[in-house]
Protein backbone atom coordinates (compact mmCIF):
# COMPACT_ATOMS: atom_id res chain seq x y z
CA UNK A 91 0.00 0.00 0.00
CA UNK A 92 1.47 3.33 -0.92
CA UNK A 93 -1.46 5.65 -0.53
CA UNK A 94 -4.15 5.90 2.08
CA UNK A 95 -7.14 8.15 1.78
CA UNK A 96 -8.92 8.75 5.05
CA UNK A 97 -12.03 10.57 6.09
CA UNK A 98 -10.96 12.56 9.12
CA UNK A 99 -12.74 13.45 12.30
CA UNK A 100 -11.27 16.91 12.30
CA UNK A 101 -13.50 19.87 12.86
CA UNK A 102 -12.24 21.46 9.69
CA UNK A 103 -13.51 20.38 6.32
CA UNK A 104 -11.45 20.32 3.20
CA UNK A 105 -8.80 18.17 1.63
CA UNK A 106 -5.10 18.04 0.88
CA UNK A 107 -5.40 16.34 -2.49
CA UNK A 108 -3.03 17.49 -5.22
CA UNK A 109 -4.73 19.22 -8.14
CA UNK A 110 -4.75 17.26 -11.38
CA UNK A 111 -2.18 18.84 -13.65
CA UNK A 112 -2.94 16.61 -16.62
CA UNK A 113 -6.29 15.39 -17.88
CA UNK A 114 -7.84 12.23 -16.48
CA UNK A 115 -8.71 9.70 -19.15
CA UNK A 116 -11.36 6.97 -19.00
CA UNK A 117 -11.71 4.66 -15.98
CA UNK A 118 -15.44 5.49 -15.69
CA UNK A 119 -16.26 1.90 -14.73
CA UNK A 120 -13.51 1.74 -12.09
CA UNK A 121 -14.48 5.12 -10.63
CA UNK A 122 -18.10 4.00 -10.28
CA UNK A 123 -17.06 0.66 -8.79
CA UNK A 124 -14.83 2.31 -6.19
CA UNK A 125 -17.57 4.72 -5.19
CA UNK A 126 -19.90 1.76 -4.77
CA UNK A 127 -17.40 -0.23 -2.68
CA UNK A 128 -16.02 2.53 -0.46
CA UNK A 129 -19.02 2.96 1.86
CA UNK A 130 -18.98 -0.79 2.50
CA UNK A 131 -15.46 -1.00 3.89
CA UNK A 132 -12.92 0.78 6.04
CA UNK A 133 -10.03 -0.17 3.78
CA UNK A 134 -10.13 -0.44 0.01
CA UNK A 135 -6.91 -1.54 -1.67
CA UNK A 136 -6.12 -0.93 -5.32
CA UNK A 137 -3.67 -3.38 -6.82
CA UNK A 138 -2.15 -3.57 -10.26
CA UNK A 139 1.15 -3.43 -12.08
CA UNK A 140 3.47 -0.48 -11.58
CA UNK A 141 2.29 2.65 -13.35
CA UNK A 142 -1.14 1.27 -14.34
CA UNK A 143 -2.88 4.22 -12.69
CA UNK A 144 -3.77 3.16 -9.14
CA UNK A 145 -2.78 6.45 -7.56
CA UNK A 146 -4.49 8.60 -10.18
CA UNK A 147 -7.66 6.55 -9.85
CA UNK A 148 -7.62 6.79 -6.04
CA UNK A 149 -7.03 10.54 -6.19
CA UNK A 150 -9.80 11.05 -8.72
CA UNK A 151 -12.31 9.15 -6.60
CA UNK A 152 -11.10 10.93 -3.46
CA UNK A 153 -11.53 14.33 -5.12
CA UNK A 154 -15.02 13.44 -6.31
CA UNK A 155 -15.95 12.45 -2.75
CA UNK A 156 -14.77 15.61 -0.97
CA UNK A 157 -18.30 17.11 -0.92
CA UNK A 158 -19.65 13.86 0.60
CA UNK A 159 -17.43 13.98 3.69
CA UNK A 160 -18.11 16.96 5.96
CA UNK A 161 -14.79 16.35 7.75
CA UNK A 162 -12.82 16.29 4.55
CA UNK A 163 -10.80 13.76 2.59
CA UNK A 164 -7.12 13.48 3.37
CA UNK A 165 -4.23 11.99 1.44
CA UNK A 166 -1.50 10.22 3.40
CA UNK A 167 1.55 9.35 1.31
CA UNK A 168 2.96 6.10 2.63
CA UNK A 169 5.45 5.35 -0.16
CA UNK A 170 8.31 7.33 1.47
CA UNK A 171 7.86 5.59 4.81
CA UNK A 172 10.66 3.14 5.53
CA UNK A 173 8.69 1.12 8.07
CA UNK A 174 5.04 0.08 8.28
CA UNK A 175 5.13 1.06 11.96
CA UNK A 176 5.29 4.68 10.78
CA UNK A 177 1.90 4.54 9.02
CA UNK A 178 -0.22 5.47 12.05
CA UNK A 179 2.04 8.41 12.79
CA UNK A 180 1.89 9.56 9.16
CA UNK A 181 -1.90 9.42 9.27
CA UNK A 182 -1.93 11.28 12.57
CA UNK A 183 0.44 13.87 11.17
CA UNK A 184 -1.87 14.60 8.24
CA UNK A 185 -5.07 14.55 10.27
CA UNK A 186 -3.39 16.56 13.02
CA UNK A 187 -2.32 19.07 10.39
CA UNK A 188 -5.91 19.15 9.15
CA UNK A 189 -7.15 19.88 12.63
CA UNK A 190 -4.71 22.68 13.19
CA UNK A 191 -5.26 24.19 9.78
CA UNK A 192 -1.91 22.81 8.66
CA UNK A 193 -0.09 25.43 10.67
CA UNK A 194 1.89 23.06 12.79
CA UNK A 195 2.75 19.38 12.95
CA UNK A 196 2.76 17.97 16.46
CA UNK A 197 4.89 20.39 18.44
CA UNK A 198 7.56 21.18 15.88
CA UNK A 199 8.57 24.81 15.76
CA UNK A 200 8.29 26.73 12.52
CA UNK A 201 12.08 26.51 12.18
CA UNK A 202 12.05 22.75 12.71
CA UNK A 203 9.38 22.41 10.03
CA UNK A 204 11.63 24.37 7.67
CA UNK A 205 14.51 22.04 8.45
CA UNK A 206 12.28 18.98 7.91
CA UNK A 207 11.25 20.40 4.53
CA UNK A 208 14.87 20.84 3.49
CA UNK A 209 15.73 17.33 4.67
CA UNK A 210 12.95 16.04 2.40
CA UNK A 211 14.61 17.96 -0.43
CA UNK A 212 17.78 15.98 0.23
CA UNK A 213 19.89 18.71 1.79
CA UNK A 214 22.75 17.92 4.18
CA UNK A 215 23.05 19.71 7.52
CA UNK A 216 25.68 21.95 6.01
CA UNK A 217 23.41 22.86 3.09
CA UNK A 218 20.50 23.41 5.46
CA UNK A 219 22.70 25.74 7.49
CA UNK A 220 23.57 27.72 4.38
CA UNK A 221 19.95 27.89 3.25
CA UNK A 222 18.68 29.10 6.62
CA UNK A 223 21.67 31.29 7.55
CA UNK A 224 22.46 29.20 10.60
CA UNK A 225 25.55 27.16 11.43
CA UNK A 226 25.85 23.50 10.51
CA UNK A 227 25.89 22.71 14.24
CA UNK A 228 22.59 24.52 14.78
CA UNK A 229 21.09 22.65 11.83
CA UNK A 230 22.29 19.39 13.37
CA UNK A 231 20.67 20.37 16.67
CA UNK A 232 17.35 21.10 14.92
CA UNK A 233 17.53 17.66 13.27
CA UNK A 234 18.18 16.06 16.66
CA UNK A 235 15.13 17.81 18.12
CA UNK A 236 12.94 16.81 15.18
CA UNK A 237 14.00 13.15 15.52
CA UNK A 238 13.26 13.23 19.20
CA UNK A 239 9.90 15.01 18.91
CA UNK A 240 8.63 12.74 16.16
CA UNK A 241 10.12 9.57 17.65
CA UNK A 242 12.17 8.93 14.53
CA UNK A 243 15.68 7.56 14.10
CA UNK A 244 16.55 8.59 10.54
CA UNK A 245 16.46 11.52 8.14
CA UNK A 246 14.50 9.33 5.72
CA UNK A 247 11.71 9.16 8.29
CA UNK A 248 11.73 12.93 8.65
CA UNK A 249 11.59 13.23 4.86
CA UNK A 250 8.60 10.88 4.75
CA UNK A 251 6.88 12.88 7.47
CA UNK A 252 7.48 16.16 5.63
CA UNK A 253 6.00 14.69 2.46
CA UNK A 254 3.02 13.32 4.40
CA UNK A 255 2.52 16.78 5.88
CA UNK A 256 2.51 18.31 2.42
CA UNK A 257 5.66 20.31 3.24
CA UNK A 258 7.62 18.71 0.40
CA UNK A 259 7.04 16.82 -2.80
CA UNK A 260 7.53 13.05 -2.82
CA UNK A 261 10.93 12.25 -4.35
CA UNK A 262 10.90 11.31 -8.05
CA UNK A 263 11.10 7.56 -8.60
CA UNK A 264 14.57 6.67 -9.97
Ligand SMILES: Nc1ncnc2c1ncn2[C@@H]1O[C@H](COP(=O)(O)OP(=O)(O)OP(=O)(O)O)[C@@H](O)[C@H]1O
Pocket residue numbers: 092112113114115116117138139140141142143144145146147
Ligand atom coordinates in the same frame (compact mmCIF):
# COMPACT_ATOMS: atom_id res chain seq x y z
N1 LIG B 1 -6.78 7.73 -16.02
C1 LIG B 1 -5.66 8.39 -16.31
N2 LIG B 1 -5.66 9.48 -17.10
C2 LIG B 1 -4.55 10.12 -17.40
N3 LIG B 1 -3.31 9.79 -16.94
C3 LIG B 1 -3.23 8.73 -16.13
C4 LIG B 1 -4.38 7.97 -15.76
N4 LIG B 1 -3.99 6.96 -14.96
C5 LIG B 1 -2.66 7.10 -14.81
N5 LIG B 1 -2.19 8.15 -15.51
C6 LIG B 1 -0.80 8.60 -15.59
O1 LIG B 1 0.04 7.46 -15.67
C7 LIG B 1 1.16 7.57 -14.82
C8 LIG B 1 1.15 6.47 -13.78
O2 LIG B 1 -0.05 6.57 -13.01
P1 LIG B 1 -0.07 6.30 -11.45
O3 LIG B 1 1.06 7.00 -10.77
O4 LIG B 1 -1.43 6.57 -10.97
O5 LIG B 1 0.20 4.75 -11.44
P2 LIG B 1 0.37 3.78 -10.20
O6 LIG B 1 -0.35 2.51 -10.56
O7 LIG B 1 -0.04 4.45 -8.94
O8 LIG B 1 1.94 3.54 -10.21
P3 LIG B 1 2.86 2.92 -9.07
O9 LIG B 1 2.63 1.44 -9.09
O10 LIG B 1 4.24 3.28 -9.53
O11 LIG B 1 2.46 3.57 -7.77
C9 LIG B 1 1.06 8.96 -14.18
O12 LIG B 1 1.80 9.87 -14.96
C10 LIG B 1 -0.41 9.26 -14.27
O13 LIG B 1 -0.66 10.66 -14.29
Ligand SMILES: [Mg+2]
Pocket residue numbers: 092144145146
Ligand atom coordinates in the same frame (compact mmCIF):
# COMPACT_ATOMS: atom_id res chain seq x y z
MG1 LIG C 1 1.02 4.82 -7.18
